[in-house]
Amino acid sequence: MSVDGLIAFWRARLGEDEAAAKAAAEISRITQWVIGEVNDDGTRDVRPANDDLEWVAGHIAGADATHIAAHDPARALRDVAADRAILEAYEGVAATREALAADLESSPVLMAAYTETVYHLAVLENVIRHRAGVHSDHPEYKPEWAPQTLGGWNDG
Numbered sequence: 001m002s003v004d005g006l007i008a009f010w011r012a013r014l015g016e017d018e019a020a021a022k023a024a025a026e027i028s029r030i031t032q033w034v035i036g037e038v039n040d041d042g043t044r045d046v047r048p049a050n051d052d053l054e055w056v057a058g059h060i061a062g063a064d065a066t067h068i069a070a071h072d073p074a075r076a077l078r079d080v081a082a083d084r085a086i087l088e089a090y091e092g093v094a095a096t097r098e099a100l101a102a103d104l105e106s107s108p109v110l111m112a113a114y115t116e117t118v119y120h121l122a123v124l125e126n127v128i129r130h131r132a133g134v135h136s137d138h139p140e141y142k143p144e145w146a147p148q149t150l151g152g153w154n155d156g
Helices: 004-028 062-070 073-103 108-135
Strands: 033-038 044-048 057-060
Touching (some): 057 062
Antiparallel strands (some): 044 057
């Protein structure tokens, strides 16, 4: 099954995530957020790391404030970069598989390398399915894109 549609879907979501993180960073003027001191009512503010006077979200319950600060724009941008690196790795392995497939008839000794490449491609495809599955609540997500079992690795 081709994962081209899944990859296009995931790229679009990564673009949206990146745009949202950059917009949030622009509003707060910094990408890293921290939790402020405890307010009189026991809540906390989430504020840009470089400015004690402003807040991103005010009077937030402790666990919520921790969660918001932990998922600041800097983290979201790192997540997008890491996910794009996974896509680049997949594309590199796919290109290698195609090159090896073209040379198999002229050089049967390449079969082991080809087989290994096919295996790596299957693993990366499943990683993509898991990572893109974060967006399974998106209306364009298709159930057939869900992660698949690879030799029992996903049975739990």
